[in-house]
Amino acid sequence: MRALLVVAHGSRRDESNDEVRRLTDKLRALAGNEYQQVECAFLELAQPSIPDGIDCCVAEGASEVVILPYFLSAGRHVAKDIPEIVASSREQHPGLALRIAPYLGQASSLVGSLLEMSKK
């Protein structure tokens, strides 16, 4: 069973965290054929944490978890913090296939999204 875990920074503003949760709902609807679970987790300031998010996917039966960094640039969070947290979870789930996908900012389709927004 494959799971997709969208990892956002997390915010003190509930509304920003809820935005990530709504986006995750949309992604679940879109990715249902490829991932049996689509969840979100937060680096800080909101729940669930990344380890809790991974644990939850495993508890639901995931044998593979893809971590998807919802970040626009490869700062310290993407380059260091998330890989370290994921490495720690990997030790706790030795049988789990755990992979970090490239961060959102690298998506080639992002220019299309920008053009879409410029018209609104």
Added chain:
Amino acid sequence: MRALLVVAHGSRRDESNDEVRRLTDKLRALAGNEYQQVECAFLELAQPSIPDGIDCCVAEGASEVVILPYFLSAGRHVAKDIPEIVASSREQHPGLALRIAPYLGQASSLVGSLLEMSKK
């Protein structure tokens, strides 16, 4: 003449700012039919600033500038800082059509970009 100004937060890491500049280059190639100028500017930590970016578009002949916030959530920067800076530029260019587009995080196509990255 229409100009599109991508506004990013700006980073201490040159690489992150260069990423925004490269994205702007791609957007220029994609949006050439709709915008005669496509540039980027930064809220802080990098150059050009937002007012300088707007001034530059005007100096190049723009009669309309669309500000495109390259942000994933509507925090203080999107809700307050950018509108205040743009309002100030508006006063300095009374004949200019100056509009702030919705921020990138609101693009409906973003879920497709996330799914794209999950496969890489």
